[in-house]
Amino acid sequence: MVERKVLAVDDDPAALEAIVALLKKDGYEVHTAASAEAAKELLARFDYSLIITDLVLPGQSGIELVRHAAAHQPQAISIVVTGHATLRSAIDALKAGAWDYLTKPLDPEHLRDLAARAIETKTKSLAVDRLDRSLAELDGMVTRNPAMRAVFDKVLLAAQTESVVLLQGESGTGKELCARSIHARSRRATKGFVVFPAGASPPERALEELFGVEDERGARPGKVALARGGTLLLEEIDALDARAQTALLTLLERGTYRPVHGAEERVADVRLLASTHRNLAELVRDGRFREDLYYRISIFPIEIPPLRERREDVPVLVDRFLGTFAARYARPRPTLPPETLERLLRYDWPGNVRELQNVIEHAVILCTDGVLSPSLLPRMLQDEPAPAESIQIPIGTRMKEIERAVIARTLDAFHWNKNKTAQILGISRRSLYNKLDRYRITREGSREAPRPREGEGAAGASLAEGKR
Structure with missing residues (x-):
């Protein structure tokens, strides 16, 4: 059984006394400290299951204490509390290793619930550690890889919070499986899990599909409404246009949204998970993704290795x-x-x-x-791939021409089986159709090879057919 030992850190004696009184009623053994330095001394002497620390402390900050605890007692779960919440401080706390982030005045029942779930999470973690360490399994996923084990651990932690989670990784790595696991283990598990594939939706339709429409034909609910009480996975979030990004930021900041042509804002009750195979930081630098939205969705990032x-x-x-x-x-x-x-x-x-x-x-x-x-x-x-399974890409070829050639040759290789081509390329069938239309790819003209820009060399790289 996990030892129910808690370390509470705050320079406000009244706040400490309230936390001690509340948790002792539930059978926790609570130690207290008024500074990060004093807390570190206790961490050197005792093992804790849970650490609750104020953000602003005399001397070193609560974030510095969380970082120290993560290094010296990684089995302990940390919760940061503050009376001056900002988005930046929340991100810093979670990146330092905090499990959750609360604002004052504390809701006693919420704190009790968090403490109970933290102990439950640690109990499950210890149970996993006692299993054969040569193999880890989680909701249909299996691994022997340390980096993937770390992904499983983060999924378990994410399931116990309401934080936005950003799942990053190449197509086919298992982002949706991780999202479904987070939902299935969360308090929203009895409600719906709704997926919105942004990359498969025309940009001009994204707002309608996400937030619904209210017009003379009546009200048509969007994904946010359909996921009420549950979880919404926004796949390929990088595909959202500027209008949809702005509306999504409003949803995350205010918890409200307005259907297209709607007169009134609606209150949303949904947990958002986002996924992408793109580097969002680069898109922010290129001006193609809102920086404030990026910070909002990257509070709890999970990177899935290829x-x-x-x-x-x-x-x-x-x-x-x-x-x-x-x-x-x-x-x-x-x-x-x-x-x-x-x-x-x-x-x-x-x-x-x-x-x-x-x-x-x-x-x-x-x-x-x-x-x-x-x-x-x-x-x-096979040992020696046939020449037809490669494409010569001349140096200087534009990226859109490369994409067109890869799509066309993959279609040829699979006899224009669009389902198979979409699977191999790691995109949805709708995305494939959009690209066929955009690049005007037809069966008769699909053999056209990419051409270098005028004046460029023709020494090229070889791309295996079906690779992206």
Whole structure:
């Protein structure tokens, strides 16, 4: 059982006395300190499950104390309290390692609830530590990689808060799975989980789809209303245009929104999760994403590593997918020869876990003799890829021309199967159709190669077909 020992830090004796009285009623052993320096002395002598500290302290600040606790007692959960809340101080506290951030005057019931959930989170964490450390699992996800284990830990922490979470990572790494896990383990789990794929929606429609419409034809609710009481995952948040970004910032700052053509603002009751495969900081520097919105959504960032950086997970994932698809297609589970696994381990997986899943599913369908031989893998995983599976990209080619060529050649490779092409490229089917229209890609003209700008050299790089 987790020891219910709490360290409360505040230079206000009355505030300390109130916290002690409240938590002692629930059976906590509470130690107190009036400064960060005094608290550090206690941290050197005792192990704590929970640390509650004021932000402004004499001498070192509460944030400095949280940072010290994270380094010396990483198992302890820290909560920062302040009477002068600002967005910057909230971000600093959470980045230093705080679990949550509260403002004075404290709501006693809210503090009691947070303390209980903090102890519950630590209990679950210790239970995981007692399991076989060679393998970690979380809501259908599995890993042996330390960086991915850290992602699982952050998901568990995020589930216990109401903070906005920004899930970052390449397409196919599992951002939506992490979002669903956060929702399923949160207090909103009994309500809906709604996904809004911003990249698949035309920019001019984003406001309507997010916030709904009220006009002469009546009221049509948007995703925010549909997710009431639950969680809204805003996929590809970088795809929102300036108007939608402004409206989203209002939602986050005021908790209100106005339907398109609506006369009155509505109060929102929704927890927002956002995901992107783009570098938002770069978009901010380029003036394509609002800086204030970026700070709002990046309070609790979770970076999911690509599969090529955690190759030790490939055998684990393959084993999982073999069992899944053998059962789905009522086939005997195929054996995996070493030479097949070697090719799977060597490949860089630009489409990440989603691409690996698709490859294994395809191979299981093709397997008729119970052995998943290398010949059942796509040509891009073979020892010597055919020349048709590469594109020569001359130096100086514009990015839009490169994207057009990759899309066109991938369509050709998969015989214009748009579902498969969208999966391989890591985009939605609607996004693919939008790009086909934007770049005027047709089946007859899809073989056109990218051309260098006038005066540029033609020494080029080779891109494997299907890679982005």
